[in-house]
Amino acid sequence: MAFDEMYREVILDHYKNPRGHGVIEGADAEADGQNPLCGDEVSIYVQFGADNETIEDVKFRGRGCAISQAATSMLTEMVTGRKATAIAEMPRDELLEEVGIPLSPVRLKCALLGLGVLKVALHRAKGTPLPEEWAGMDELKLT
Amino acid sequence: MAVTSARQLDAAALRAQFPIFEQAGGARRLAYLDSSNSSQKPRAVLDAMQTFYETSYANVHRGVYELADRAAAAFEDSREKVRAFVNAGSQREIIYTRNATEALNLVAYAWGLENLGPGDVALVTELEHHSNFVPWQLIAERTGATFAAIPIEGGNHELDLSKLDEIAKRGQIKVLAVGLVNNSLGVVNPVSELAAWAHEQGAICVVDACQAAPHRPIDVQTLGADFVAFTGHKMLGPTGIGVLWGRQELLQSMQPFNVGGGQIRHVSLEKTTWNDLPHKFEAGTPPIVEAIGLGAAIDYLNEVGLESIEDHEVEITEYALGRLGEIFGLTIFGPPLERRGGIISFDLDGVHPHDVAQILGNEGVAVRAGHHCTQPLMKRLGVAATTRASFYLYTLPEEIDRLVDGLHRAKKVFA
Numbered sequence: 044m045a046f047d048e049m050y051r052e053v054i055l056d057h058y059k060n061p062r063g064h065g066v067i068e069g070a071d072a073e074a075d076g077q078n079p080l081c082g083d084e085v086s087i088y089v090q091f092g093a094d095n096e097t098i099e100d101v102k103f104r105g106r107g108c109a110i111s112q113a114a115t116s117m118l119t120e121m122v123t124g125r126k127a128t129a130i131a132e133m134p135r136d137e138l139l140e141e142v143g144i145p146l147s148p149v150r151l152k153c154a155l156l157g158l159g160v161l162k163v164a165l166h167r168a169k170g171t172p173l174p175e176e177w178a179g180m181d182e183l184k185l186t
Numbered sequence: 187m188a189v190t191s192a193r194q195l196d197a198a199a200l201r202a203q204f205p206i207f208e209q210a211g212g213a214r215r216l217a218y219l220d221s222s223n224s225s226q227k228p229r230a231v232l233d234a235m236q237t238f239y240e241t242s243y244a245n246v247h248r249g250v251y252e253l254a255d256r257a258a259a260a261f262e263d264s265r266e267k268v269r270a271f272v273n274a275g276s277q278r279e280i281i282y283t284r285n286a287t288e289a290l291n292l293v294a295y296a297w298g299l300e301n302l303g304p305g306d307v308a309l310v311t312e313l314e315h316h317s318n319f320v321p322w323q324l325i326a327e328r329t330g331a332t333f334a335a336i337p338i339e340g341g342n343h344e345l346d347l348s349k350l351d352e353i354a355k356r357g358q359i360k361v362l363a364v365g366l367v368n369n370s371l372g373v374v375n376p377v378s379e380l381a382a383w384a385h386e387q388g389a390i391c392v393v394d395a396c397q398a399a400p401h402r403p404i405d406v407q408t409l410g411a412d413f414v415a416f417t418g419h420k421m422l423g424p425t426g427i428g429v430l431w432g433r434q435e436l437l438q439s440m441q442p443f444n445v446g447g448g449q450i451r452h453v454s455l456e457k458t459t460w461n462d463l464p465h466k467f468e469a470g471t472p473p474i475v476e477a478i479g480l481g482a483a484i485d486y487l488n489e490v491g492l493e494s495i496e497d498h499e500v501e502i503t504e505y506a507l508g509r510l511g512e513i514f515g516l517t518i519f520g521p522p523l524e525r526r527g528g529i530i531s532f533d534l535d536g537v538h539p540h541d542v543a544q545i546l547g548n549e550g551v552a553v554r555a556g557h558h559c560t561q562p563l564m565k566r567l568g569v570a571a572t573t574r575a576s577f578y579l580y581t582l583p584e585e586i587d588r589l590v591d592g593l594h595r596a597k598k599v600f601a
């Protein structure tokens with residue numbers, strides 16, 4: 044893979060200027076997650092709108108590689124204004140298409156960390172289903 | 187590290203004996219700086235295994251036909267090579283396992299479960315690999331013993347031995363588990379000193395020699411430890427085989443860890459008795475061909491000479507420390523050259539280790555990025571991960587140059 048492809052401008056831009064970076068105090072939904080392979084961490088906070096269903100605001104905090112942080116940044120843009128149930132069902136390819144770079148299996152875990160944490164947050168707050176591939180994250184606790 | 191008069195090895199010539207380096211030429215040819223993770227294999231090892239399969243293969247210690255005898259003899263020959271390699275007093279003290287992790291679990295379960303209890307302390311260090319850390323944490327939890335770790339000091343990330351007296355007040359120290367050379371930063375621990383201290387406390391000392399056995403001579407009779415574990419795949423051998431050396435009296439006093447075929451003397455409905463050492467601890471069909479491969483790896487290491495290997499790694503490490511030191515924004519963890527194995531972990535300001543390793547990987551430079559199975563240590567360093575380059579007998583200075591070039595490239599991408 045050509046390396047300019049991997050670290051294309053949009054990835055670096057999201058990494059250096061992450062959208063939705065921060066914490067929501069008293070968030071309606073939140074969760075932490077860790078990539079056990081490298082110890083990278085992401086915490087996600089969600090605020091619902093008046094219907095108590097639509098994601099009005101979403102913020103994240105974390106430390107990790109450019110791929111994990113940029114993908115989570117992109118994710119916050121993608122999910123704002125959408126319903127919790129829709130995000131619970133959101134296929135991972137929707138995010139991966141947005142990220143738009145070829146990823147090895149190891150780096151795939153980086154790119155999907157934020158989406159997994161978001162699904163866990165919604166699952167905990169709204170009881171939305173948590174497909175098996177994400178279930179392990181629900182048991183993780185950050186120390 | 188001792189200055190020896192060992193003959194200088196020719197890394198480029200040795201490298202030609204490793205088929206993996208024959209692949210893919212050009213700018214992307216492999217710069218392999220991940221040997222502390224797992225080493226590459228010389229043709230001699232691969233050939234020995236292939237030849238054994240083709241000419242001498244049968245299960246061991248079971249058949250009475252000639253082929254089975256030959257297989258068993260070769261298997262036990264390999265054990266003799268391992269015995270001589272670490273200067274153990276007897277072949278009965280050399281136990282084959284699946285890897286070092288299994289060897290360390292064997293001690294924790296077979297010795298620890300019987301000998302630890304409330305009021306006792308299982309002591310590890312903050313520099314331990316998870317494989318020499320978690321088994322003791324688990325066994326302490328199960329037996330009600332206290333679990334503690336010798337901390338590191340801030341400067342060079344070496345063990346802070348001034349804390350030992352304080353730790354000794356926490357209970358009866360029963361076991362000290364410590365690595366000879368730490369895998370993530372390359373710290374060389376004063377193991378003989380620590381083993382003597384452990385013995386004064388009435389404790390046994392379990393040594394993880396995974397990062398030492400491939401690189402420097404080990405003499406278990408002078409080291410002072412009670413158990414020493416290492417793994418085949420990091421020392422030019424195949425995966426699937428590890429070694430536990432233990433003092434005979436201790437091994438004799440222990441119950442087996444795994445039980446079943448091959449490790450029994452007599453089984454009846456009423457009672458089962460155990461086979462002699464080392465077979466008592468080798469339940470099931472052992473890694474036969476892997477043992478042949480490990481034997482061939484030891485022959486190879488002996489031929490090159492461990493002193494020569496150590497000298498070469500000191501030279502490469504010194505060169506790498508110098509070159510990496512030139513990079514602005516790069517922080518090297520760990521001790522000075524004199525107390526460091528052929529391992530360098532570092533942080534490149536503003537670039538996550540995953541991204542560093544990816545960019546290096548795209549240039550054909552293989553390094554490891556992550557916590558290196560030492561999460562407590564990473565927490566102590568205040569990082570989630572580091573980038574690690576590690577060296578072996580086939581490492582060339584030009585591989586270090588390519589590492590440095592790649593790091594400049596990474597800096598540029600993330601500038």
Ligand SMILES: Cc1ncc(COP(=O)(O)O)c(C=O)c1O
Binds near residue numbers: 365
């Ligand atoms: C210091 C140390 N201990 C233990 C191990 C575990 O070795 P293995 O995975 O072969 O059991 C390693 C290898 O990663 C290591 O570097």
